[in-house]
Amino acid sequence: MMAVNPHSEPAKMEQIITEFFAKSLHIILESRCPFVSSRNYSGELSSASAASMRPRDKWFNLALRDCPAALENIDFWRQSNLEPMVVDVVLVQRPVNWDYASSSPKLAFEQNLLSKDRFPVVWKSDSDEFWCDGHSEKVIERWIMRYESKKGCKEGSSANKRSSTITSHALYKKSILLLRSLYVTVRLLPAYKIFREINSSGQIRSFSLVHRVSSSVEPLVRRDEAEMQQFTFTPVDTSCGKLCISLSYLPSISDTTSESSTPMSPQFITDYVGSPLADPLKRLPSASLPQYSPSSPFGRRHSWSYDTRMASPPSALPSPSPTYSESRTLHSKFGSHRPPISSRYSSLEPAQVHTKDTGYDEYFPSPNFSPSPSPSPPVGSNMLKVLLRSDSAPVYIPTSRLGDAPLYSNKTVLPFSPPLQATRPSLSLVERSLSIPTTAGKLLSLRGEDTARPSGVKISSNSSPHKSSSRSFSRLSFEDSYDDSEFSGPFVVDDDDTLDPGSRPGSSDRSGNLGMQHERVKSQDAAVGALVQMLKKAPPLQQDLNRSQYVSKTSRPEKSSNQIQDHPPHASSNVSSFSRVSGIKTTSDAMEELKGYLDVKQMLLKQSGKP
Amino acid sequence: MNCEVCQLKELDVEYFEIREVLRCILHTIFFHRALGLVRPKDVDLTLFEITYVQCGDAELEKKVDDKIDQFIDRVEKHPNKKNQICLSFFEVKNKQATWFTHKVEHLYWEQWYINLNVAHHPKPHSGKSHHSKLVLDPGESASDEGNARRATLESSLHEVLFQIIKFVNEKKDHIPPIPNMEGVSFPYEITISSSSDSAFGMDMFKRMLQTGHPTMLS
Numbered sequence: 025m026m027a028v029n030p031h032s033e034p035a036k037m038e039q040i041i042t043e044f045f046a047k048s049l050h051i052i053l054e055s056r057c058p059f060v061s062s063r064n065y066s067g068e069l070s071s072a073s074a075a076s077m078r079p080r081d082k083w084f085n086l087a088l089r090d091c092p093a094a095l096e097n098i099d100f101w102r103q104s105n106l107e108p109m110v111v112d113v114v115l116v117q118r119p120v121n122w123d124y125a126s127s128s129p130k131l132a133f134e135q136n137l138l139s140k141d142r143f144p145v146v147w148k149s150d151s152d153e154f155w156c157d158g159h160s161e162k163v164i165e166r167w168i169m170r171y172e173s174k175k176g177c178k179e180g181s182s183a184n185k186r187s188s189t190i191t192s193h194a195l196y197k198k199s200i201l202l203l204r205s206l207y208v209t210v211r212l213l214p215a216y217k218i219f220r221e222i223n224s225s226g227q228i229r230s231f232s233l234v235h236r237v238s239s240s241v242e243p244l245v246r247r248d249e250a251e252m253q254q255f256t257f258t259p260v261d262t263s264c265g266k267l268c269i270s271l272s273y274l275p276s277i278s279d280t281t282s283e284s285s286t287p288m289s290p291q292f293i294t295d296y297v298g299s300p301l302a303d304p305l306k307r308l309p310s311a312s313l314p315q316y317s318p319s320s321p322f323g324r325r326h327s328w329s330y331d332t333r334m335a336s337p338p339s340a341l342p343s344p345s346p347t348y349s350e351s352r353t354l355h356s357k358f359g360s361h362r363p364p365i366s367s368r369y370s371s372l373e374p375a376q377v378h379t380k381d382t383g384y385d386e387y388f389p390s391p392n393f394s395p396s397p398s399p400s401p402p403v404g405s406n407m408l409k410v411l412l413r414s415d416s417a418p419v420y421i422p423t424s425r426l427g428d429a430p431l432y433s434n435k436t437v438l439p440f441s442p443p444l445q446a447t448r449p450s451l452s453l454v455e456r457s458l459s460i461p462t463t464a465g466k467l468l469s470l471r472g473e474d475t476a477r478p479s480g481v482k483i484s485s486n487s488s489p490h491k492s493s494s495r496s497f498s499r500l501s502f503e504d505s506y507d508d509s510e511f512s513g514p515f516v517v518d519d520d521d522t523l524d525p526g527s528r529p530g531s532s533d534r535s536g537n538l539g540m541q542h543e544r545v546k547s548q549d550a551a552v553g554a555l556v557q558m559l560k561k562a563p564p565l566q567q568d569l570n571r572s573q574y575v576s577k578t579s580r581p582e583k584s585s586n587q588i589q590d591h592p593p594h595a596s597s598n599v600s601s602f603s604r605v606s607g608i609k610t611t612s613d614a615m616e617e618l619k620g621y622l623d624v625k626q627m628l629l630k631q632s633g634k635p
Numbered sequence: 636m637n638c639e640v641c642q643l644k645e646l647d648v649e650y651f652e653i654r655e656v657l658r659c660i661l662h663t664i665f666f667h668r669a670l671g672l673v674r675p676k677d678v679d680l681t682l683f684e685i686t687y688v689q690c691g692d693a694e695l696e697k698k699v700d701d702k703i704d705q706f707i708d709r710v711e712k713h714p715n716k717k718n719q720i721c722l723s724f725f726e727v728k729n730k731q732a733t734w735f736t737h738k739v740e741h742l743y744w745e746q747w748y749i750n751l752n753v754a755h756h757p758k759p760h761s762g763k764s765h766h767s768k769l770v771l772d773p774g775e776s777a778s779d780e781g782n783a784r785r786a787t788l789e790s791s792l793h794e795v796l797f798q799i800i801k802f803v804n805e806k807k808d809h810i811p812p813i814p815n816m817e818g819v820s821f822p823y824e825i826t827i828s829s830s831s832d833s834a835f836g837m838d839m840f841k842r843m844l845q846t847g848h849p850t851m852l853s
Contacts, residue, residue, distance in 0.1 A: 212685070257804050
């Protein structure tokens with residue numbers, strides 16, 4: 025056989041025809057094979073994107089995504105030497121209670137295998153509605169692409185040489201137009217809706233689409249053929265024939281697919297967003313974790329993930345970055361480490377609140393937090409989670425566990441730093457005194473227990489009052505920090521404290537902050553103001569509500585306290601007047617109370633006088 | 636070269652449907668006339684279960700939207716009238732310069748007439764945004780009527796699209812050689828007219844005369 029010059033017109037013609045078939049098949053199967061769609065493949069046609077396209081994509085100036093089904097079938101078809109290409113789009117319907125897990129993928133796979141082997145078509149069923157294994161198939165579309173060659177026309181003949189040149193160009197242009205029409209048409213047919221429906225959701229449906237590509241036209245069942253409508257694209261003439269695309273389709277398929285798709289078995293989603301199972305407790309690691317340095321940007325950020333590894337020795341932990349990356353994948357490992365961590369979280373609640381990295385924590389929640397047994401009360405932990413998730417600012421967390429956390433490691437530790445595992449050393453005088461007058465009720469209780477003494481010191485020695493006082497004080501501190509933006513610093517310090525307790529005492533890194541805090545504490549006015557704040561916000565107790573107001577009045581400013589100190593008669597008169605108004609039992613009681621406050625004031629003054 | 640004219644089926648639309656209907660029709664036509672390298676972009680209509688195809692040219696998309704905006708403005712100014720958009724493809728011919736004229740002549744080789752009959756309803760707010768739905772009368776009958784009208788319009792729009800496909804398939808010989816242009820391969824223009832215009836029919840007649848050949852109305 026004479027070698028054909030690839031640049032000759034006949035060769036070009038043949039190439040155009042071959043590629044026409046390939047492109048047609050690609051267009052059809054792209055919109056009929058579920059999950060193999062190149063839909064919305066396009067964007068703006070940039071020069072870079074155009075350059076990146078494969079040569080086949082540019083055929084007929086229509087760039088499409090890869091369609092493996094089309095590629096597979098066209099390879100087989102090329103061997104058929106321009107035989108007609110018949111593409112059947114088959115709607116496969118299965119019973120509603122069909123075992124999808126075991127059957128449907130297999131069914132589709134088998135169908136595709138059959139399609140591969142079906143050159144020529146070995147489909148010998150008399151009915152297009154083929155029942156197999158409980159499912160039915162129905163041909164809803166039949167596309168036939170064929171090249172009808174003219175009889176007696178010889179390719180490469182000299183008579184046709186000149187016209188064929190024109191013809192090849194015209195053929196290409198008209199082929200472009202035809203394929204554009206084909207592309208639009210496939211999307212206007214009813215089968216396209218089914219294709220989109222299958223592709224749109226992952227629901228298991230009772231129907232699916234399969235395709236069969238063959239080189240011979242198998243007759244359709246009369247009934248189906250009668251239902252189908254015909255559409256034929258205008259053939260494109262060539263020098264020796266014409267390219268034709270014809271279509272038979274069912275105009276209405278809605279009745280077969282109108283049945284609802286099989287719903288997925290109901291599953292209880294236990295780890296929904298916002299559930300205790302899904303959302304992590306965004307807490308910083310405990311104070312006993314020496315690996316994280318305060319200066320490390322990841323120390324705080326990844327602390328939650330680090331927390332999940334608390335079961336392992338801290339020294340075995342990698343650097344923060346790997347921890348961060350690993351935390352995203354090793355969820356099971358995290359979950360296994362949950363129990364020992366969660367017990368610390370509740371006590372860490374006030375300490376772990378910080379303004380940063382809340383968004384990060386939201387995106388990378390520590391898994392399996394809640395399923396682990398946690399001693400923390402679920403309500404409090406949930407509240408924590410809600411607050412941590414929603415707010416980026418320091419938040420006061422009204423949890424009962426607040427008081428359990430020892431607030432101070434030593435006297436250098438600020439009241440705002442609730443260390444996790446810090447012991448309860450002796451408190452500084454200032455801190456003790458600050459911790460004492462928590463509520464009016466507490467103050468009145470002191471009245472009966474301790475009179476005319478530094479009740480603050482006494483209270484501090486008592487564990488339970490200390491807890492309550494520390495709670496109240498921490499409440500105060502957090503409230504202050506919540507109200508005052510400059511208090512956001514302490515949270516940073518707190519985190520550092522909890523992260524690196526070893527360096528906590530007298531750490532040079534935090535000395536600046538500590539000194540600032542001391543200055544605040546030292547300030548007499550601030551202390552008095554703190555007292556006033558506490559008293560104001562203390563929960564009222566029956567008749568003590570008015571007393572608290574009285575106390576706040578008396579202890580508010582330095583000036584007023586000095587006045588009280590310097591002018592006891594005035595205070596007593598005030599007390600007596602107040603007693604007349606509020607109905608306090610005895611004036612002496614009030615005086616004792618006042619004396620207590622004065623003692624506190626003295627202590628404060630002494631403390632402020634210290635270096 | 637003769638000018639092929641296609642008068643598309645008239646559609647009865649509401650104000651809020653104008654944009655979607657015109658986009659669908661215009662882009663379908665342009666997709667058949669953007670014969671350069673394209674990456675087709677499928678667009679689903681929100682009001683109808685129809686997916687049309689764009690040729691992926693952002694500039695063209697913008698021009699089409701601008702023209703639709705003009706059409707909507709015109710419809711607002713001329714309610715209760717039949718409105719028409721004419722999409723014309725032409726070739727540019729330089730006329731021989733004379734003392735009086737030196738202009739570029741447009742030889743139209745294809746014209747598409749999109750006929751819309753916009754139902755007159757009091758519009759809530761004039762502007763380019765027409766996404767607000769019309770207030771339907773309470774009662775099931777009004778909603779049923781609306782659904783029936785919508786279904787009819789969808790069917791009609793379907794017919795129009797197939798009308799375009801058939802026309803494109805049947806008429807191919809009049810298309811000039813494909814220039815090396817990105818996007819739409821051929822120069823085009825979109826004109827808007829309404830039945831109230833005195834030149835509504837005259838404009839068509841002028842175009843017919845310009846072509847020099849009797850038009851073939853489909």
